[in-house]
Amino acid sequence: MTTRLIQLVCQLTLVLGVIAVAPPRARADDAALHTAKAHFERGQKLYALARFREALDEYQLAFDASPRPELLFDIAQCYRNLGDYPAAVFSYRKYLQLAPDAANREQVEQLIGELETRQDQRDTQRFGLAPAAEPAIPAPAPAAPAPAPTPLYRRWWLWTAAGAVAVAAGGVAIYAATRGHGAPSTDLGNIMFGK
Numbered sequence: 224m225t226t227r228l229i230q231l232v233c234q235l236t237l238v239l240g241v242i243a244v245a246p247p248r249a250r251a252d253d254a255a256l257h258t259a260k261a262h263f264e265r266g267q268k269l270y271a272l273a274r275f276r277e278a279l280d281e282y283q284l285a286f287d288a289s290p291r292p293e294l295l296f297d298i299a300q301c302y303r304n305l306g307d308y309p310a311a312v313f314s315y316r317k318y319l320q321l322a323p324d325a326a327n328r329e330q331v332e333q334l335i336g337e338l339e340t341r342q343d344q345r346d347t348q349r350f351g352l353a354p355a356a357e358p359a360i361p362a363p364a365p366a367a368p369a370p371a372p373t374p375l376y377r378r379w380w381l382w383t384a385a386g387a388v389a390v391a392a393g394g395v396a397i398y399a400a401t402r403g404h405g406a407p408s409t410d411l412g413n414i415m416f417g418k
Contacts, residue, residue, distance in 0.1 A: 259289035266297065275304045292321035296331070303334070308342040 266281030279301035286294040299314035315335050319328060 255288045259285040259291070259294075261285075262288065263294065263297075270297070270301065273304075275301045279305070292318050292325070295321065296325075296327075299334075303338060308338040308345070312338050312342075 262281045262285035266278045266285060269275075269278035269281060279298060282294055282297045282301060285291075286298065295314050295318035299311045299318060302308075302311035302314055312335050315331050315338075319325060319331055325331065
């Protein structure tokens, strides 16, 4: 029975040792969680006021106290609103890495794509570079508006034809007037000269 008593004492000592060690560790976890929660709540208030830089600092302090993946999403949101797209993309990706089954995974992947596109556009504008993914294709020049049709009275060929008809009519009139037989008749009678 003494071996049984020794086993019981060993088990009791082990259980008491675990209990003695657990409370300080649990208290440390509680303190870290309390600190993280306080920073998170301050970050939420600052984010609601659009004070993104200060909210970012609070979220980072919360993550330092208790590295929870959800805080990385909030950090990424602050970076996105501050226009720091590379840092936002990095934080979103780290969030998805630490929380692969995140409920908002599709939304986060869409945000990553949008931010990468915006960064490419920003780089193109800033450095005059074409985005690496797609070659730059110049936009077609806008089509020139069709000229208004020229009125008929302003067309050259109409006036050329009218002039040709007038010259022809004048020529015919002169020819017809001068085409008679002999000398023109007068009231004086017909006088013949030179015979």
